[in-house]
Amino acid sequence: MSTLNSEHTSDKNLDEVLLANAEHFEWLLSPMPRSSTPPGHEGGLVFHKFNSMSQTWSRSDA
Amino acid sequence: MHAVSGGVSGTALGLRPSVLVMQPTTLCNLNCGYCYLPDRGKRLGMPAAVNRAAAEAVARWRDSGHQVEVLWHAGEPLAVGVHKFENLLADWPPGTVHHIQTNATLIDEAWCDLFHRHHVRVSVSIDGPEHMNSGRVTRGGAPAWLRITAGIAVLRRQGIPFHMLSVVQDPAPEVAQLVYAHACDIGAEVLGILPQETKGTHGECSSTRKSQWVSFFAELFTLWRAHPVVRLRDLESVANCYDAVRSGITVDDLLDIPVEPIPTVSYDGEVTVMSPDLAGFAHPQHGAFTVGNVLRHPLEDLLSRAGSVPWVREALAGVDACRRICRYAVGCGGSWPANKYFELGRLDGTETNFCRNLHQAKIEGALSCQP
Numbered sequence: 145m146s147t148l149n150s151e152h153t154s155d156k157n158l159d160e161v162l163l164a165n166a167e168h169f170e171w172l173l174s175p176m177p178r179s180s181t182p183p184g185h186e187g188g189l190v191f192h193k194f195n196s197m198s199q200t201w202s203r204s205d206a
Numbered sequence: 207m208h209a210v211s212g213g214v215s216g217t218a219l220g221l222r223p224s225v226l227v228m229q230p231t232t233l234c235n236l237n238c239g240y241c242y243l244p245d246r247g248k249r250l251g252m253p254a255a256v257n258r259a260a261a262e263a264v265a266r267w268r269d270s271g272h273q274v275e276v277l278w279h280a281g282e283p284l285a286v287g288v289h290k291f292e293n294l295l296a297d298w299p300p301g302t303v304h305h306i307q308t309n310a311t312l313i314d315e316a317w318c319d320l321f322h323r324h325h326v327r328v329s330v331s332i333d334g335p336e337h338m339n340s341g342r343v344t345r346g347g348a349p350a351w352l353r354i355t356a357g358i359a360v361l362r363r364q365g366i367p368f369h370m371l372s373v374v375q376d377p378a379p380e381v382a383q384l385v386y387a388h389a390c391d392i393g394a395e396v397l398g399i400l401p402q403e404t405k406g407t408h409g410e411c412s413s414t415r416k417s418q419w420v421s422f423f424a425e426l427f428t429l430w431r432a433h434p435v436v437r438l439r440d441l442e443s444v445a446n447c448y449d450a451v452r453s454g455i456t457v458d459d460l461l462d463i464p465v466e467p468i469p470t471v472s473y474d475g476e477v478t479v480m481s482p483d484l485a486g487f488a489h490p491q492h493g494a495f496t497v498g499n500v501l502r503h504p505l506e507d508l509l510s511r512a513g514s515v516p517w518v519r520e521a522l523a524g525v526d527a528c529r530r531i532c533r534y535a536v537g538c539g540g541s542w543p544a545n546k547y548f549e550l551g552r553l554d555g556t557e558t559n560f561c562r563n564l565h566q567a568k569i570e571g572a573l574s575c576q577p
């Protein structure tokens with residue numbers, strides 16, 4: 145499995161690592177319910193804003 | 207096309223927030239060992255005019271089709287008292303989604319009634335089982351544990367769902383087990399983890415510590431995978447990133463994504479952007495971390511000018527640097543100016559212990575979970 149464990153030295157970006165581990169993520173995330181909301185711009189990417197619990201994410205189906 | 211402010215550095219501040227943070231009082235009735243909030247011992251309350259100015263901005267955004275949620279935070283919001291809080295809420299447009307972050311010690315039936323009527327979404331700060339809360343004490347130094355659990359018991363009796371925010375000091379896998387079990391026991395809906403922040407320590411390299419956090423998150427996520435009862439905020443954020451990448455987002459797209467402004471309105475009307483944790487602090491050269499006051503200018507105007515305020519420009523340069531050089535940026539976004547400032551002494555820095563221990567570690571933890 146590819147990992148990112150050598151800080152800032154690997155030649156792989158996170159997006160590539162995530163895609164290379166798609167099977168693993170599908171297994172890990174499978175209990176998370178999906179909603180049918182399509183992702184908006186930025187492919188639905190919403191960064192963690194700050195440390196409050198007002199922010200949660202639900203998985204979209206698109 | 208996004209509406210943005212500033213952009214000298216390339217990365218710009220968004221103009222339409224998704225969340226607005228309100229500080230109804232500086233006061234907190236507890237005196238937790240790890241708390242860094244300035245003025246938490248003083249009762250400085252928010253005048254009605256400040257509340258109204260913020261509410262009117264949210265109403266204007268709503269009239270233009272943009273919804274803004276409100277988070278009452280920074281100090282203990284319940285310390286203002288239930289009647290005063292009811293009056294504050296009365297000024298907001300109907301249908302506004304209100305969130306509250308509370309230490310739970312003041313929750314009683316009257317508060318629950320208010321939460322019900324205004325559909326307030328509640329999050330309680332509780333670190334785990336009793337021994338993990340030993341640093342959480344009253345102003346007189348007595349343990350706050352019984353008062354925290356009494357407040358949570360009222361929430362449960364009244365059928366009010368709540369989230370749990372846990373500040374973790376010791377990232378051992380056994381601690382992950384304790385925290386997750388506790389979240390299940392108390393009936394939390396969502397659990398979020400906050401590594402204890404070491405503000406002002408100028409970030410010594412902590413690769414060992416990061417590996418401990420990776421193991422912590424791997425254990426937490428593995429527990430959840432086997433027993434998915436309490437939602438995990440931190441795994442949901444990794445899932446969001448994974449889904450976005452699968453839908454085609456790459457690191458090259460990051461620089462175009464505006465920085466969430468997160469306007470924070472302090473009790474006196476001063477507005478901080480990008481991080482509520484900067485509110486009430488001052489930079490040695492730039493002065494107070496404010497972009498102006500809602501009593502003097504509409505919030506929308508303050509945000510549209512914020513990108514040219516020197517300290518904000520410097521913080522945006524830090525986001526830009528993160529997004530250009532850090533391989534975790536697609537999962538993190540790079541906009542954590544308070545941690546950069548308190549750890550590195552500068553807003554335009556990049557990596558901190560905090561980001562290694564949370565943003566980087568949760569992604570690596572997710573990668574190293576085992577069936």
Ligand code: SF4
Pocket residue numbers: 528529532533534535538539540541542556557558561562565566
């Ligand atoms: S993980 Fe740290 S260095 Fe990387 S983008 Fe986030 S804040 Fe910047």
